[in-house]
Amino acid sequence: MENKDKKLQKGPDTNGTNGTYLGLRALHCKTPQMAIKEMWVYFLAYNLIRSLMLSSALYCSLLPRMLSFKHTLQLLFACSEIEVSNVYLLKLIGKKLIGHRAGRIEPRAIKKRHNDFPLLMKSRNAAREEIKLYGHPKKLK
16 A cells, blocks of 8 residues: 555545435425434434444454445345344455545536436426416425
8 A cells, every 4th residue: 555545534534425325415304403403313324334334344454445335334224124243244344345446536526417306398487387376296206
């Protein structure tokens, strides 16, 4: 490992799309107080998953950055349905290693529209009139 790869990580490791893995695309609460609570729940879940990854890394003698967040999350969901020992779960998390990604640069842009709202394909005024007449369309979920 090169010297520049060994630099200290300051603060939480929030690179990537870990928020979307946990279901955080948009806040669903209506009041500011509940939105703050919802954010704290996501922070708590994120940190609990990262602490499990740290425990697995220590158990398997690995660096925490070598473990996959998505894999850990998938194992947690799978193991919540069946009874698995903690040691076995730590071993499973430590088996999936991510590749060496030194100097990785990703553009801060999205290729697709990732939300539940449809694209506005008519003028905004026409859409407003339609909502006044028929109301908002129902969600298909």
